[in-house]
Amino acid sequence: EDGRELVIPLQEGRPLSLVASHHFCYTNTRPPRWHDVWTRLQIRINSSRMIRVIQVDSEEELRELEKFNVGNLLLSFLKEKRNDTRIDVDLYSSKTCLKVELLETGTTYCVLLSRWFDPKLFLVFFLGLVLFFCGDVLSRSQLFFYSAGISFGLLASLLILIYVVAKVMPKRSPVYFLLVGGWSFSLYLLQLVFRNLREICSSYWQYLLGYLLVAGTVSFGACYRLGPPRDRRTVALLSWGLQLLGLLLLYGGVQVRPVGLAAVLGALCAKNLEYPLGWARAAYR
Structure with missing residues (x-):
């Protein structure tokens, strides 16, 4: 009406x-x-x-x-x-x-x-457990260092490509204003890429393979040049970062918020259970 x-x-x-x-x-x-x-x-x-x-x-x-x-x-x-x-x-x-x-x-x-x-949520939850409880070991692993470095390089190169295109594109182009609109639009473009990944793999597999080879080789070279972290403080920071990421994945992989919070608290208690046990043992003696 x-x-x-x-x-x-x-x-x-x-x-x-x-x-x-x-x-x-x-x-x-x-x-x-x-x-x-x-x-x-x-x-x-x-x-x-x-x-x-x-x-x-x-x-x-x-x-x-x-x-x-x-x-x-x-x-x-x-x-x-x-x-x-x-x-x-x-x-x-x-x-x-x-x-x-x-x-x-x-x-x-x-x-x-x-x-x-959704098994994907369970996988995210399980990955969070692995990162949190194995962060100390992974921070010293060369295999993890190179695989994580190459993966980060592949994603970062896309953002660099968007930045270069924005610099080359004419200033008056309407697409230029979208590209320089900030990281939010760049992340939106990345989201579009991942959503249509299957179609990209089937229709443009030659370009995708070339991109993976070039970006992967450059990323591997950068990781090889820098080398795995050896400084004790750097390793500690990397370990803490992995554990923090693990807690975020642990919470994000659970749809029920109280259960997610309980899982995070339980993981923290299990990880640091040795300290109260040591204090109790010392007090008993």
């Missing part, structure tokens, strides 16, 4: 097949439980052609998207067009809304909200 577009509610396990642009919202009425530790709640949109999906946190923000302004125009431009979009829903989020915008007539799409055990 007031001209507002109808918002379609999403329910778990019930797919919706549509042929027009719509607004959707999921209202989470179930609080996270302990067995949701590695549970993934995700909205998946499959379409016959390219579509644009924009996620917001409330119905009010959905209505704001219908109003024309520079911010909405830029947001619409930055949102990639895909025919298979997946949106992770926070288990603690009370409401998640999205707008599906069709770019071509005759496009059909399906929206499905599902909940399942």
Whole structure:
């Protein structure tokens, strides 16, 4: 009656097949439980052609998207067009809304909200355990030093490439303003690369292989030139950094926040259990 577009509610396990642009919202009425530790709640949109999906946190923000302004125009431009979009829903989020915008007539799409055990979360949790409890050993390992150095070099070279392109590109180009917009846009480009990694590997494998060989060789040369850290303080800082990263992964790999906090505290206690035991033994003597 007031001209507002109808918002379609999403329910778990019930797919919706549509042929027009719509607004959707999921209202989470179930609080996270302990067995949701590695549970993934995700909205998946499959379409016959390219579509644009924009996620917001409330119905009010959905209505704001219908109003024309520079911010909405830029947001619409930055949102990639895909025919298979997946949106992770926070288990603690009370409401998640999205707008599906069709770019071509005759496009059909399906929206499905599902909940399942995600082994990737468990792997992140397990990696956090390994880094935290084995940080002392890894900080002295040459194999870990070279593998981590090469991996870091491959990622850093992408950011350097973006920086070089921004310097070479004409100042008046609109893409130039996006490239110099800061690290956030660079990280956004990296996210696009990883999302479309399978397509890149199949369509541009020659360029990808050349990039890996060149960047990997340069990174290995830099690591070989610098050599593994030998200074005791440097090794200690690296060990602390790995342990801190392990704690972050330990917490990030758990969807239920109290369980994640308990896992971090338990790991800290287990790692430093020798100190209170030593104090108790000394006091007993």
